[in-house]
């Protein structure tokens with residue numbers, strides 16, 4: 012885009028506002044913290060955050076299983092077996108991925124690569140497994156991304172989405188999410204419930220285009 | 233305490249008994265009630281129609297007539313909102329709001345608001361039981377109570393009257409469809425809204441509807457009359473007067 | 487599906503959205519009032535969402551709700567008041583992240599930019615998620631004319647597209663349609679088997695659209711927010727179609743109004759706490775995407791190109807008028823529609839605009855011209871429910887009155903002018919007032935033939951007596967009674 016066209020566009024806005032180019036802006040000072048949830052006052056803060064998160068995540072229709080760090084792979088595999096899921100796609104993670112893959116192999120669950128075509132995904136992958144980058148207690152959301160470790164489609168296309176979440180990653184509120192430029196991936200998505208619609212006569216249907224089931228495995232550590 | 237009584241034009245013409253009950257109740261509560269005779273209208277109709285200039289003239293006139301430092305009390309929520317909120321806004325585009333207008337806005341109160349906030353009286357300090365008044369009523373919170381921050385408060389006030397059962401209407405937050413000229417210009421929509429209110433009222437089975445706005449009253453009454461539903465509409469002041477056995481000196485029909 | 491170039495029409499034979507000539511909301515509203523199933527569907531949905539909004543806001547924020555709404559309003563107002571600065575900052579950061587930014591002054595330019603990108607990419611199939619601005623600009627027929635098959639992917643918008651209809655609510659686009667019409671459209675347009683089960687219907691749409699996602703070479707979306715500090719685009723959706731449209735195709739174009747900016751993430755988060763709660767009663771929509779540029783070199787997937795078209799199309803005109811500027815703070819939550827008694831009765835299509843309800847009654851005349859929409863600002867009882875519902879505290883009733891002033895100046899009817907003038911005279915002294923009241927009472931008595939109520943009034947009052955009686959003024963006014971009783975006067 013040419014500089015001049017851009018200037019004309021911006022100048023029109025400036026004229027409407029009675030401002031001049033480069034005129035500075037006093038930053039707005041308001042109390043953003045007003046939207047923070049009121050946590051139950053006493054007790055361990057981390058414990059409270061975790062309880063709030065579990066509560067809110069369940070309230071928006073996501074299931075939460077809680078386990079120690081050492082049992083994550085087992086709990087995940089159990090969930091898959093119980094749900095009769097036979098093939099998954101797993102996003103990369105330096106720590107857990109290996110364990111998971113081994114466990115899947117043990118349970119004869121097929122692990123697909125990350126470069127499969129969309130139509131293959133539609134037909135063959137029943138569950139996407141991702142590691143939550145963060146979670147928000149006040150809204151019950153988990154954060155998934157599109158990055159070098161995680162395909163945007165893993166948490167979107169398969170009918171089930173399994174999210175592994177370390178409880179140390181739970182923050183109190185949206186306001187606490189890290190959004191510095193170096194942390195910001197090209198795509199960051201807050202997932203707050205399974206895909207849903209109420210477009211037809213207000214009847215709630217889950218699993219429209221995205222996963223109809225979101226299972227969180229929350230672990231300590 | 234001396235107060236100035238502000239009886240909006242609609243109440244003066246269509247609901248004189250409610251206006252009178254307001255005066256009686258205030259007197260009963262120990263107020264010396266003065267009616268400034270020069271008063272006509274607060275300018276709400278003009279303001280709502282976008283005729284700011286006429287509305288300003290009327291507000292100024294009103295400010296002159298109600299000059300003083302007494303509270304100004306009115307039975308109508310919408311007129312109270314017009315004075316306390318919009319009258320000042322009308323002058324907002326000019327650099328100063330005339331001091332008279334500011335004083336007018338500061339001193340004006342809707343009746344229930346005045347009783348609760350300025351006289352500091354709770355219902356049980358006024359009346360012990362419904363007496364001759366209806367012991368079951370429905371309540372119509374008029375939309376303009378929103379602008380006075382009284383939408384819930386006035387309902388709660390009524391609910392705490394000893395011995396009175398207040399039925400909350402289905403969709404009570406939905407406007408009854410009055411809206412001044414809106415009711416005529418958009419007759420079909422307005423009529424449908426009035427019907428919603430009346431249907432809910434019928435459902436509630438309450439024999440009396442309490443309503444603190446003459447506009448809403450003539451609207452709902454008109455619809456009740458058309459559909460042949462026998463529910464009496466009373467101003468809160470009328471209910472109190474009945475409960476307290478306060479009578480206007482002469483009995484007459486409309 | 488009909489020829490996309492001819493827009494779907496309403497009961498009056500005019501296009502549902504943006505009818506030609508001068509639009510009057512009343513004739514459509516009257517017809518819709520008689521459609522019982524439409525009325526009950528809209529009543530149910532709006533009252534339910536209205537109640538949900540109150541409940542969840544109260545649950546989340548207790549007594550702080552009003553203060554939070556007013557802070558949210560301050561955030562948007564501050565942004566709008568310094569929009570040039572925030573747009574400039576946003577553009578700089580967005581470009582640094584690799585987003586290609588385009589500026590469109592009007593509808594034509596916005597459409598031209600999109601079509602050009604589509605051509606350049608040799609696009610054949612476009613999947614589109616919900617965007618109000620593209621409805622405003624009539625983008626779809628332009629893309630189709632350029633040979634790009636374009637499919638709406640939000641379930642409601644998809645159904646509306648194949649059934650040759652138009653959205654009637656900002657958030658619940660097919661609030662006016664029932665499952666039967668969906669079933670029929672799916673049989674007719676998709677060759678599906680007849681079913682009325684929402685679950686089945688949703689599944690049919692999903693299968694159909696999955697095929698489209700797979701083949702699409704272009705994705706178009708709108709945008710809920712633009713974050714200046716990072717140059718990000720934020721999308722709030724529930725179904726997942728928005729994520730598909732911005733992830734699967736190699737090119738993504740977002741078409742966004744210039745008013746969507748917020749300064750920083752903390753402002754975004756603050757507003758997000760209110761958006762979904764006000765819209766549907768959810769804490770957040772199921773998916774909140776923060777998109778900052780196209781896929782990066784090492785990313786596993788995502789579009790290779792991300793374009794954002796910033797659309798002005800009348801917004802700077804609104805910006806220039808301080809009376810109406812705050813209307814640009816709207817975050818399109820739809821709460822004011824749900825709360826509005828007139829919207830509930832007239833229903834969305836009566837407004838003749840993508841923006842219906844109170845916010846539509848304000849911004850449609852501002853965007854399209856008051857001359858073409860003179861009745862919209864009148865279509866309100868000024869009950870204030872919209873103002874109370876608005877998460878960003880926009881004083882819609884005040885602006886409706888300000889618009890009425892404009893119409894009055896330009897074209898108020900003679901009858902109305904005379905009535906207002908007459909009232910003004912009557913109210914100018916208590917003597918005139920008493921005389922006018924006596925005449926008024928006398929005339930009404932004449933019409934009523936002595937009864938205390940009128941069943942059918944003449945002229946402008948006929949609207950009143952359409953569905954209700956007119957109770958006549960009492961025979962003795964309050965002031966007369968007060969005098970007679972010897973009340974204190976001054």
Ligand code: SF4
Pocket residue numbers: 815816817818819820821822823845872875876877878879880
């Ligand atoms: S005006 Fe306010 S309530 Fe209406 S849609 Fe916009 S943000 Fe929501």
